[in-house]
Amino acid sequence: xxxxxxxxxxxxxxxxxxxxxxxxxxxxxxxxxxxxxxxxxxxxxxxxxxxxxxxxxxxxxxxxxxxxxxxxxxxxxxxxxxxxxxxxxxxxxxxxxxxxxxxxxxxxxxxxxxxxxxxxxxxxxxxxxxxxxxxxxxxxxxxxxxxxxxxxxxxxxxxxxxxxxxxxxxxxxxxxxxxxxxxxxxxxxxxxxxxxxxxxxxxxxxxxxxxxxxxxxxxxxxxxxxxxxxxxxxxxxxxxxxxxxxxxxxxxxxxxxxxxxxxxxxxxxxxxxxxxxxxxxxxxxxxxxxxxxxxxxxxxxxxxxxxxxxxxxxxxxxxxxxxxxxxxxxxxxxxxxxxxxxxxxxxxxxxxxxxxx
Amino acid sequence: xxxxxxxxxxxxxxxxxxxxxxxxxxxxxxxxxxxxxxxxxxxxxxxxxxxxxxxxxxxxxxxxxxxxxxxxxxxxxxxxxxxxxxxxxxxxxxxxxxxxxxxxxxxxxxxxxxxxxxxxxxxxxxxxxxxxxxxxxxxxxxxxxxxxxxxxxxxxxxxxxxxxxxxxxxxxxxxxxxxxxxxxxxxxxxxxxxxxxxxxxxxxxxxxxxxxxxxxxxxxxxxxxxxxxxxxxxxxxxxxxxxxxxxxxxxxxxxxxxxxxxxxxxxxxxxxxxxxxxxxxxxxxxxxxxxxxxxxxxxxxxxxxxxxxxxxxxxxxx
Numbered sequence: 001x002x003x004x005x006x007x008x009x010x011x012x013x014x015x016x017x018x019x020x021x022x023x024x025x026x027x028x029x030x031x032x033x034x035x036x037x038x039x040x041x042x043x044x045x046x047x048x049x050x051x052x053x054x055x056x057x058x059x060x061x062x063x064x065x066x067x068x069x070x071x072x073x074x075x076x077x078x079x080x081x082x083x084x085x086x087x088x089x090x091x092x093x094x095x096x097x098x099x100x101x102x103x104x105x106x107x108x109x110x111x112x113x114x115x116x117x118x119x120x121x122x123x124x125x126x127x128x129x130x131x132x133x134x135x136x137x138x139x140x141x142x143x144x145x146x147x148x149x150x151x152x153x154x155x156x157x158x159x160x161x162x163x164x165x166x167x168x169x170x171x172x173x174x175x176x177x178x179x180x181x182x183x184x185x186x187x188x189x190x191x192x193x194x195x196x197x198x199x200x201x202x203x204x205x206x207x208x209x210x211x212x213x214x215x216x217x218x219x220x221x222x223x224x225x226x227x228x229x230x231x232x233x234x235x236x237x238x239x240x241x242x243x244x245x246x247x248x249x250x251x252x253x254x255x256x257x258x259x260x261x262x263x264x265x266x267x268x269x270x271x272x273x274x275x276x277x278x279x280x281x282x283x284x285x286x287x288x289x290x291x292x293x294x295x296x297x298x299x300x301x302x303x304x305x306x307x308x309x310x311x312x313x314x315x316x317x318x319x320x321x322x323x324x325x326x327x328x329x330x331x332x333x334x335x336x337x338x339x340x341x342x343x344x345x346x347x348x349x350x351x352x353x354x355x356x357x
Numbered sequence: 358x359x360x361x362x363x364x365x366x367x368x369x370x371x372x373x374x375x376x377x378x379x380x381x382x383x384x385x386x387x388x389x390x391x392x393x394x395x396x397x398x399x400x401x402x403x404x405x406x407x408x409x410x411x412x413x414x415x416x417x418x419x420x421x422x423x424x425x426x427x428x429x430x431x432x433x434x435x436x437x438x439x440x441x442x443x444x445x446x447x448x449x450x451x452x453x454x455x456x457x458x459x460x461x462x463x464x465x466x467x468x469x470x471x472x473x474x475x476x477x478x479x480x481x482x483x484x485x486x487x488x489x490x491x492x493x494x495x496x497x498x499x500x501x502x503x504x505x506x507x508x509x510x511x512x513x514x515x516x517x518x519x520x521x522x523x524x525x526x527x528x529x530x531x532x533x534x535x536x537x538x539x540x541x542x543x544x545x546x547x548x549x550x551x552x553x554x555x556x557x558x559x560x561x562x563x564x565x566x567x568x569x570x571x572x573x574x575x576x577x578x579x580x581x582x583x584x585x586x587x588x589x590x591x592x593x594x595x596x597x598x599x600x601x602x603x604x605x606x607x608x609x610x611x612x613x614x615x616x617x618x619x620x621x622x623x624x625x626x627x628x629x630x631x632x633x634x635x636x637x638x639x640x641x642x643x644x645x646x647x648x649x650x651x652x653x654x655x656x657x658x659x660x661x662x663x664x665x666x667x668x669x670x671x672x673x674x675x
Binding site: 213 | 438607609611
């Protein structure tokens with residue numbers, strides 16, 4: 001697991017830090033325990049801004065590597081306001097993150113797709129309630145090497161030919177997908193089975209979640225995929241928009257054609273916002289309900305909601321319209337448990353889903 | 358009265374215990390040291406036992422669901438995605454292909470270096486060169502991994518085999534691994550050669566052999582058991598090596614003898630699954646133990662074989 005740590009050792013007060021430095025660690029530990037008790041008891045009345053009350057504690061976040069850049073950016077900013085709160089953000093993949101979340105190991109789970117039925121059951125079995133909060137849009141990007149001069153636009157049907165299960169071992173050349181392309185080896189790079197990006201892509205391109213060929217280079221770490229595609233003329237891969245934006249000098253994003261008359265569309269903020277890019281999807285964080293009243297977790301999520309728009313755009317994702325953030329924040333402040341996708345009808349927008357009572 | 362008896366008398370006079378008593382006391386005082394050292398030794402034994410037990414238990418769980426025949430003879434390894442297949446051959450093949458290619462590089466170079474250091478080099482040169490060579494063994498393997506991915510693969514492998522070669526390929530991992538195990542081969546072989554008695558060399562020189570003949574016909578055969586053991590230890594190191602294959606070989610199970618393709622070695626698969634935080638108790642989780650067991654047995658067999666070779670073919674000299 002790749003974990004980035006934000007925050008300083010858990011010293012709740014400058015005088016405690018001094019105690020530790022002088023070696024009175026026993027006295028310090030006792031005082032820290034006392035302080036923790038005081039913080040825990042006084043947790044109910046922290047309505048002030050994060051800067052006003054110095055908080056402490058650890059917030060464990062894990063899950064999607066696609067959501068990671070946003071959560072990590074939020075954690076970095078949050079650390080500036082709350083130096084004593086330690087936020088760790090892992091990248092186990094959406095599925096890997098939920099496995100840990102529903103096992104009670106993490107407070108917040110990053111997800112690049114809604115929670116699934118199996119995961120809902122796993123959480124229920126452990127009595128873990130959660131609040132589902134959308135944070136930004138991603139345009140799942142299909143990328144190739146910049147030296148690739150034969151393809152600029154790809155249809156969803158072609159992607160399915162490349163990636164679906166029957167392709168395993170049989171579709172190995174570019175010209176098997178489209179006769180106009182060269183007879184070069186097709187080198188595929190994609191996220192592994194614990195990834196929400198993998199789930200989303202297989203569901204929307206191949207038609208069924210997790211149905212995919214298995215003979216491609218897999219990694220939960222999107223940087224490995226970037227390296228692979230950037231280093232191989234015949235490569236094709238897919239991952240979240242932020243990793244393309246970050247590496248746009250080394251890789252080339254393809255336009256995607258849904259094949260329903262929409263034509264070729266590039267992944268970008270504009271095409272996601274106007275709904276024309278076929279592989280756009282919302283990203284989420286799931287907050288454990290029983291941790292939501294911990295002052296440090298509450299402050300972190302409040303901070304997240306205030307800054308999600310700016311920071312998600314900063315790292316290469318697409319911010320929601322303001323009214324979606326207003327609705328998402330309301331969902332968080334009212335601590336509404338469960339997933340809004342349990343009762344979702346096909347074609348309902350995020351705004352409609354969030355507006356349901 | 359001897360001096361010792363006088364000492365005894367003095368000791369008794371001072372109320373000290375008798376001689377046997379003092380020995381017992383000394384033993385009693387030695388006891389904590391003995392116990393501590395014994396505990397240290399036992400910790401490593403129990404650790405090994407614990408690892409083997411855990412491996413066995415989880416492997417047993419795996420084979421309750423997957424037949425051992427399918428595991429050992431299946432040619433497809435797709436335990437995580439789509440239609441699941443549990444044939445370990447692609448991983449086994451990749452592991453040994455990479456290790457053997459690494460040996461193809463490390464063995465001739467390492468042996469030549471050992472012959473040079475043992476038979477040709479001036480003692481001063483040897484004193485300088487040997488530690489430098491051993492530094493290679495001290496480089497963290499993650500650095501070898503990125504060296505393979507960022508330099509060997511694009512600059513060397515593609516220079517010789519064309520720019521269409523995958524960036525992730527087995528050959529670049531093999532080359533890096535060959536360089537990594539080179540000091541193991543050369544250093545141990547050199548030790549074995551230096552242990553060959555000088556009289557053998559002098560005898561050969563006396564009947565007119567030149568330096569090269571002495572090295573290749575007398576010293577190397579005499580040190581052969583040590584050289585073979587060094588090579589097997591090096592292969593077993595290569596088989597178990599993890600970071601290089603994870604970073605540079607491409608995480609794609611692939612049953613192929615073409616080292617220019619991307620492959621997944623056993624150790625790299627274990628890393629991949631561990632990174633994904635697969636929950637305990639699932640079949641996917643058990644796979645890493647079954648593969649780990651395979652890896653463990655491979656290296657164990659080789660190490661035992663190396664020990665046996667050493668004992669069996671050892672040339673004993675005065």
